[in-house]
Amino acid sequence: MKVTGYRVELYTMKMERLVGDANLPSGVEMLPGSIVSLETDGGLTGISLGYGGAAIEGLFGIIEGADPREVLGLWIRMNDFLHKAGNEGAACAAMSAIDMALWDLKAKIAGEPLWKTLGAREGRVKAYASGLDYCLSDEDLFNFYRRMAEQGIDGGKLKVGLDLKADLRRLGIMRDALSVASPQPLLMIDSNEYWSPKQAVRYIRQLEQHFELQCVEEPARRWDYHGLRRVSEQVEAKVSTGENLHSLRDVYPLIVNRAADVINVWTGQSGVTGLRQIAHMAHAYGLEVSMMNAQANYMAQVAAALPNHNMMEVVDPGREHCLRWDHRIEDGYIVLSDAPGFGIEIDEPKLRALQVNPPTGRGKFPFPRREGAGRYIVPPAPGEVPWRSG
Amino acid sequence: MKITGVKATRPAGADQKSCIVELLTDAGAKGIAIAAAGARAQIKRLVKERLIGADPRGVTGIWQLMSDPRSAPRGKAYRNAIAALDLALWDLKAKANGEPLWKTLGGARPRANAYASHRNPAASDAELTTWFQRMAREHGLRGGKLRAGADANGDARRLGLMRAALAEATPDPVLMIDAGHSWPVKQAIDRVRAVEQQFDLTWIEGVSRDGDSRGLRQLSDSIYGAVCAGTGLVTIGEFLPHFERRSADVIALDIGAVGITAALQIADAAYGLELPVTLAAAPGNIHVHLAGAMPYFMSAEIVDPLPATGLFTSDVRIADGWAVAGDRPGNGLVLS
Numbered sequence: 001m002k003v004t005g006y007r008v009e010l011y012t013m014k015m016e017r018l019v020g021d022a023n024l025p026s027g028v029e030m031l032p033g034s035i036v037s038l039e040t041d042g043g044l045t046g047i048s049l050g051y052g053g054a055a056i057e058g059l060f061g062i063i064e065g066a067d068p069r070e071v072l073g074l075w076i077r078m079n080d081f082l083h084k085a086g087n088e089g090a091a092c093a094a095m096s097a098i099d100m101a102l103w104d105l106k107a108k109i110a111g112e113p114l115w116k117t118l119g120a121r122e123g124r125v126k127a128y129a130s131g132l133d134y135c136l137s138d139e140d141l142f143n144f145y146r147r148m149a150e151q152g153i154d155g156g157k158l159k160v161g162l163d164l165k166a167d168l169r170r171l172g173i174m175r176d177a178l179s180v181a182s183p184q185p186l187l188m189i190d191s192n193e194y195w196s197p198k199q200a201v202r203y204i205r206q207l208e209q210h211f212e213l214q215c216v217e218e219p220a221r222r223w224d225y226h227g228l229r230r231v232s233e234q235v236e237a238k239v240s241t242g243e244n245l246h247s248l249r250d251v252y253p254l255i256v257n258r259a260a261d262v263i264n265v266w267t268g269q270s271g272v273t274g275l276r277q278i279a280h281m282a283h284a285y286g287l288e289v290s291m292m293n294a295q296a297n298y299m300a301q302v303a304a305a306l307p308n309h310n311m312m313e314v315v316d317p318g319r320e321h322c323l324r325w326d327h328r329i330e331d332g333y334i335v336l337s338d339a340p341g342f343g344i345e346i347d348e349p350k351l352r353a354l355q356v357n358p359p360t361g362r363g364k365f366p367f368p369r370r371e372g373a374g375r376y377i378v379p380p381a382p383g384e385v386p387w388r389s390g
Numbered sequence: 391m392k393i394t395g396v397k398a399t400r401p402a403g404a405d406q407k408s409c410i411v412e413l414l415t416d417a418g419a420k421g422i423a424i425a426a427a428g429a430r431a432q433i434k435r436l437v438k439e440r441l442i443g444a445d446p447r448g449v450t451g452i453w454q455l456m457s458d459p460r461s462a463p464r465g466k467a468y469r470n471a472i473a474a475l476d477l478a479l480w481d482l483k484a485k486a487n488g489e490p491l492w493k494t495l496g497g498a499r500p501r502a503n504a505y506a507s508h509r510n511p512a513a514s515d516a517e518l519t520t521w522f523q524r525m526a527r528e529h530g531l532r533g534g535k536l537r538a539g540a541d542a543n544g545d546a547r548r549l550g551l552m553r554a555a556l557a558e559a560t561p562d563p564v565l566m567i568d569a570g571h572s573w574p575v576k577q578a579i580d581r582v583r584a585v586e587q588q589f590d591l592t593w594i595e596g597v598s599r600d601g602d603s604r605g606l607r608q609l610s611d612s613i614y615g616a617v618c619a620g621t622g623l624v625t626i627g628e629f630l631p632h633f634e635r636r637s638a639d640v641i642a643l644d645i646g647a648v649g650i651t652a653a654l655q656i657a658d659a660a661y662g663l664e665l666p667v668t669l670a671a672a673p674g675n676i677h678v679h680l681a682g683a684m685p686y687f688m689s690a691e692i693v694d695p696l697p698a699t700g701l702f703t704s705d706v707r708i709a710d711g712w713a714v715a716g717d718r719p720g721n722g723l724v725l726s
Contacts, residue, residue: 066498069489072683073498079685106496110487112447119483119651121444121451252662256633273496277685280658284626284633305450307655 001042001109002065003102008053009035009351014359016318020135022161022194023370025385027135028363031319033295033354035346036097038105040068046105047344049295049323050268052097055090059098068105075099075273087270092246099271104341113338118272118305123336125300126311127329128155128186129178130293134162137386138173145177148314152332154178155186155311157217161194162379164206165390171211181332188237190217192367193244196374197227204235213237215262215290221374223250225259238262243292246270248277255285262310266292272302283308296325298342300334322351391417391486393444396437398430401701408673410701410725413437413446413478421446421482422723424673424702425474426646432471441475446482453479453651457625469624469647476649477676481720490679491721495654497682500715502690504678504708505533506556507671509693511540511570515551522555529695530710532556533564533592538573542584549589559711565589566618568596575605579612591615593640603631606638616640621670624648626656633663640688644670645677657684673697674704676721678713701726 011033020027034053038046046068062081063074078095079087087095107117115123129148133141145156156174160167171187178185195203200219207213215238220227222244232239238261245251247270254260263282265275279289283306291303291312303309312334324345327336337343372378379389397412409430413421425433436456444452456462456472484494492500506525508518518536525531534552538545549565556563567585569578578597585591593616598605600622610617616639623629624647632638641660643653657667657680666688669677674697681687695708702723705716716722 067493069487069493070496070498070682072496072685076685077498110447116445116447119448119450119453121448121455248658248662255662277658277661280626280655281662283655284630284659286627286630307450307454 001040001044001067001069001105003038003063003068004041004065005039006056006060007037007039008056009037009355010053011322011351011354012358013319013321013354014361018135018362019132019315019317019365021132021159021190021192021367022134023192023373024363024367025134025162025380028365028367029361030359030364032365034097035351036101038068038098038101040105042109044105044108046101046108046341047346048097048100048104048267049298049344050093050097050100052093055094056097058091059094063098063102068102069109071099071102071106072273074102075271079270087247087249092270093268096268096271096274099273100267103272108341111340113336113343114301114341115304115336118302120305123301123304123327125291125303125309125334127153127314127332127334128157128188128311129153130157130313130315132159132315132317134159135385138170141170142173142177144316145174146180149178149181151329152181153314153329154182154332155188155214157188157190157215157313159192160189161191161203162377163389164203166387168207168210170387171207175211186214187211188215188217189213191219193218193221194370194373195219197224197230200231201234204231204237208236215240217241217264218243223253225253225257228254228259229257232259232261240264240290242269242278247274248281251278252281255281255287258285260287262288262290264292265289266294267299267302275302276306279306279308295319296323296344297327297334298325298344300327300336301342304336322347322354391415391419391445391447391482393437393441393446395442396434398425398433400427400430403700411474411478412725413441413475413482415446415482417486419482419485421478421485422702422721422725423474423477423481424723426470428467429470429474432467433474436471436475446479447486449476449479449483450651453649457652473645473647473649476651477645477721480650481723485720488719490715490717490719491676492679492682492715495650495680495683497679499682500678502678502681502713503688504531504690504692504711504713505535505564505566506531507535507691507693509537509568511537515548518548519551519555522552523558525692525695526556526559529692529708530559531692531708532560532711533566533689535566535568535691538567538569538581542581545581545585546588549585553589564592566593566595567591569594570596571599571622573597575602575609578609582609582613582615586614593618595619595621595642601628601631603635603637606632607635610637610639618642618668621647626652626659629656629659633659636663639665641665641667642670643667645672645680650680653680654683657686661685674702674721674723675706675708675713676704676723678706679715679721
């Protein structure tokens with residue numbers, strides 16, 4: 001079977017609610033979507049979801065006519081092709097998208113779900129809930145984590161960083177909501193790089209006087225291996241980072257310098273192939289990895305086969321407008337089906353409708369960085385968030 | 391496809407060191423691996439306790455289950471048994487897809503850069519010359535590795551013979567030596583420095599122990615050539631000291647010891663540091679199948695280009711300096 005062509009579909013989604021973090025606590029509800037499809041002479045189509053649509057053309061020539069089953073070798077070819085300009089930015093996004101679609105095809109050719117192609121014994125991944133919740137009222141916050149806990153999910157990750165007292169109160173709300181799933185829920189926080197390393201240490205220390213934290217995500221800048229390591233050494237919680245890095249090349253200084261205890265992985269890190277490389281290197285150093293959230297949780301397919309994966313982030317703002325899938329969450333686990341490949345199908349009429357009549361709404365993902373980040377805290381202005389300070 | 395049982399048989403006659411593993415399935419396909427004879431009992435036990443009813447396509451997960459440090463016994467026989475079963479499972483996974491193993495693993499071509507390796511330290515000069523000439527002439531191999539001997543003068547003479555023999559394939563042969571773990575570090579430094587007066591060595595392996603990262607770093611700092619290590623190591627964690635200390639410049643993997651699943655993981659980890667990976671020879675040269683799936687693959691060791699044991703055939707061919715895997719489904723081993 002050979003790759004014969006490609007199709008890029010760009011569209012815009014309006015989520016069912018706002019999502020926000022320390023950089024934009026008021027949140028956004030608009031999200032760009034990109035679907036890359038690789039067509040073959042065998043009638044199968046490989047798809048990838050994400051942000052990779054823009055620069056496919058420059059890389060497609062490398063894989064045109066190739067057998068998708070040879071995806072690792074094709075990854076090497078694409079990476080070698082990008083030698084001079086670098087596997088970065090739009091090129092990296094395109095390479096990630098192509099690699100994902102090739103893996104989808106490889107699994108579809110074998111007639112099996114991707115988790116099986118990757119060698120997993122079962123299509124089952126432990127989940128934790130992530131509210132993307134700085135824009136949620138206390139009540140909506142509770143409702144989100146309770147809804148997740150009712151599906152057996154016993155871990156939660158709260159957006160924090162701008163208001164210590166409010167964050168303490170909201171950590172308590174998250175814990176209470178999750179307590180129906182476990183008497184000791186796993187509590188995590190994420191400041192999305194709003195702090196300097198020392199700000200992070202001070203802030204987290206104060207949180208840890210009241211709560212046992214499993215993990216703190218992006219407490220300092222993504223490349224700052226000295227700073228991240230300092231945070232890890234000075235707080236009880238594990239430090240996780242990596243979602244804004246895009247290849248093993250970017251991540252390796254964190255691994256060899258033991259700057260993070262958990263590496264966040266996702267398919268934007270040079271595809272399934274690239275994220276597996278990161279996970280395998282982390283594994284050699286005794287580090288865990290954690291899969292980032294994904295539309296319809298499609299990346300659970302990959303997480304299921306990683307030797308050192310702990311749990312995957314699950315969110316539910318509603319980003320699946322034109323997707324069909326049939327996996328589910330059961331007893332705190334993402335349970336994948338036997339549908340071939342990623343197990344995702346495109347609802348073409350709905351996609352067309354989104355393209356023809358793009359919805360409108362507040363803001364647009366991704367967030368810019370907030371004023372003061374890394375230096376001083378700018379707390380939410382009156383009316384910026386639906387929760388009270390302190 | 392489900393595993394229903396295993397046959398692990400000692401071949402009659404000459405080869406007493408190996409056993410033939412046939413992993414049986416309800417679909418009729420058999421997963422073939424050639425394992426160390428000492429692993430036979432553990433292979434049978436592992437299949438009975440862990441593998442019956444499992445789908446071989448879940449090989450990575452099965453490997454994890456077998457090698458979980460919380461339940462896996464230590465010891466060479468057990469590790470060899472896991473590796474052999476991992477090889478047989480990958481053979482089945484490829485056969486389930488009706489494709490050669492190199493394609494199942496994701497490689498884009500069946501071809502691997504290869505070198506000739508003569509492992510007998512007691513070989514006569516005439517034997518060495520004849521053998522390397524054949525490797526160059528008939529298989530186009532442009533690199534050679536030989537076992538260093540007892541005296542320094544002998545090393546230089548034998549390297550000279552190997553270089554002259556390989557000159558039939560290339561004006562600039564790649565030269566490597568294996569000390570067979572007979573030299574402590576200091577002695578290796580003296581011996582390699584002496585050799586490096588006359589020869590450009592690509593790497594030296596088999597010095598001290600493979601886990602001696604401090605000693606091997608000292609060696610690497612003292613010689614021009616690369617230090618190659620890893621064939622004595624088994625788990626991914628055992629390679630960590632070399633990654634941390636940059637003590638091995640080339641990572642050598644023996645799939646008979648680590649299996650395919652872990653070999654690919656270790657190769658990815660080595661790629662993080664851009665350490666080249668070389669694969670030690672495996673029966674039937676099936677190690678060649680892994681080359682295309684490794685992001686920083688360097689070379690495949692060839693000890694016997696035409697394995698003719700009478701026990702099995704392989705469709706890996708060595709020609710023009712390359713080892714090329716064939717199109718038979720699975721790893722290409724067919725039992726005689």
